[in-house]
Amino acid sequence: MRLSELFILAMGLSMDAFAVSICKGLCIEKEKNKTSIALLTGGFFGFFQAVMPLFGFYLGISFRRVIEQVDHWIAFFLLSFIGMSMIRDSRKSQEYKKRGGIKELLFLSIATSIDAFAVGIMLAFLKVNIFYSILWIGFITFILSSVGVQLGILLGNKASMYSQKVGGGLLIFMGVSILMKHLGIWA
Numbered sequence: 607m608r609l610s611e612l613f614i615l616a617m618g619l620s621m622d623a624f625a626v627s628i629c630k631g632l633c634i635e636k637e638k639n640k641t642s643i644a645l646l647t648g649g650f651f652g653f654f655q656a657v658m659p660l661f662g663f664y665l666g667i668s669f670r671r672v673i674e675q676v677d678h679w680i681a682f683f684l685l686s687f688i689g690m691s692m693i694r695d696s697r698k699s700q701e702y703k704k705r706g707g708i709k710e711l712l713f714l715s716i717a718t719s720i721d722a723f724a725v726g727i728m729l730a731f732l733k734v735n736i737f738y739s740i741l742w743i744g745f746i747t748f749i750l751s752s753v754g755v756q757l758g759i760l761l762g763n764k765a766s767m768y769s770q771k772v773g774g775g776l777l778i779f780m781g782v783s784i785l786m787k788h789l790g791i792w793a
Contacts, residue, residue, distance in 0.1 A: 607729075655747035670731055
């Protein structure tokens with residue numbers, strides 16, 4: 607997987623965490639330390655977005671020999687399904703994303719990284735360097751989530767919905783790209 611493709615994948619995966627971070631920024635009280643909340647939120651989301659693909663990768667390696675003939679189709683369907691789910695979820699109420707506290711942040715970090723687990727399974731079939739990949743995914747998610755909190759403070763609720771749609775679209779694009787490359791349509 608090329609660096610540009612990994613960057614697009616990391617951006618797509620981080621968009622749901624970015625959207626939640628914006629919502630978190632909306633709820634920060636004026637007297638709280640906004641920078642430490644932004645860094646903590648970025649740290650939680652970045653960590654889980656990096657760890658979940660690793661788990662998925664090792665699960666995928668277990669089954670790689672069995673389904674290597676259809677791996678490109680699996681990647682296409684997984685990424686497209688996750689992307690469509692993100693787009694669909696962008697229309698739902700954002701209220702559940704606005705809660706505070708470490709316990710809620712942990713829950714939201716896990717919830718937003720489930721798609722990264724599925725992507726980790728897909729990465730096993732692409733034979734990528736998983737450690738390099740998860741570093742990129744975690745780093746991009748950390749940056750976007752930290753920025754998302756700050757944007758939430760400044761912008762308002764509408765930016766959250768659009769970031770999920772963009773993330774879903776990027777994941778669908780990655781699925782189509784993988785399929786087209788395997789079929790020899792794209793180089």
